[in-house]
Amino acid sequence: MDFDLLLDEASPRETVVPLCLNGKLRAEYESVKARIDERATYADNDGRLDGDDRMANRTPKSDPDPEQSVLDELAEKMRAQTVPFKLVALDRQAWAELFSKHPPRRDKDGRRDPRDSIGVNSTDFFPALVQQSIAEPPMTGDRWEKLDKKLSDAQFNKLANAAWMLNQVEEDVPFLLSGSAATPI
Known part of the structure; x- marks a missing residue:
C-alpha cells in the first residue's frame, strides 16, 4: 500500500439525493398509484373487487391495470422534474x-x-x-x-x-x- 498515493487520491465522502421538485406531479402519481394498489389489494382470483360488481367485467389480474400506462407516464414526467443533488x-x-x-x-x-x-x-x-x-x-x-x-x-x-x-x-x-x-x- 502506497500511503502517499492514497493520500493524493483521497476525497471527502459524497452522496446523491434525488428530489422531484414538482409537487403537483408527485401528488397525481400518488393518487393514481393508490387507485392501482387498491384494485390489486382487493382483487380476487377472478379479477373482481370483493363485493363490488361494478368491476365484474374487469379482465383477470394477469392483465396490466388500466391506469398503469398513466402511472408510467407520470413517473417519466417526474424523472424529468427530479434533480440529483450531490452532497459532499x-x-x-x-x-x-x-x-x-x-x-x-x-x-x-x-x-x-x-x-x-x-x-x-x-x-x-x-x-x-x-x-x-x-x-x-x-x-x-x-x-x-x-x-x-x-x-x-x-x-x-x-x-x-x-x-x-x-x-x-x-x-x-x-x-x-x-x-x-x-x-x-
Whole structure:
C-alpha cells in the first residue's frame, strides 16, 4: 500500500439525493398509484373487487391495470422534474467553523433549548449545512433562497439527514485485523 498515493487520491465522502421538485406531479402519481394498489389489494382470483360488481367485467389480474400506462407516464414526467443533488462532506475545519457559528439557544436561566440537543441552534445550523454541502447543482445565495422556499419539510429533511450522515456517521469498509486481500493470513 502506497500511503502517499492514497493520500493524493483521497476525497471527502459524497452522496446523491434525488428530489422531484414538482409537487403537483408527485401528488397525481400518488393518487393514481393508490387507485392501482387498491384494485390489486382487493382483487380476487377472478379479477373482481370483493363485493363490488361494478368491476365484474374487469379482465383477470394477469392483465396490466388500466391506469398503469398513466402511472408510467407520470413517473417519466417526474424523472424529468427530479434533480440529483450531490452532497459532499465538509472538511474538519469547515465543519468546526459551521458548528461554532450556530451555538445552541439558551433560555433566560442559561439552560439549553431542548431543540438544540446536538449542540447547535438546529433552526439555523441545518439550512447552512445543507447549503454548504450541496456541490451540484451549485448553490449561490439567491439560488439557495429560492430552493429553500420551494422545498417541503420532508425534502429538506432528506437533504439535511444526508448532509449530517456524510459528516458524522462513519461507513467505511470494515477492516479486519486478521487479514485482508493485501495481507495473506
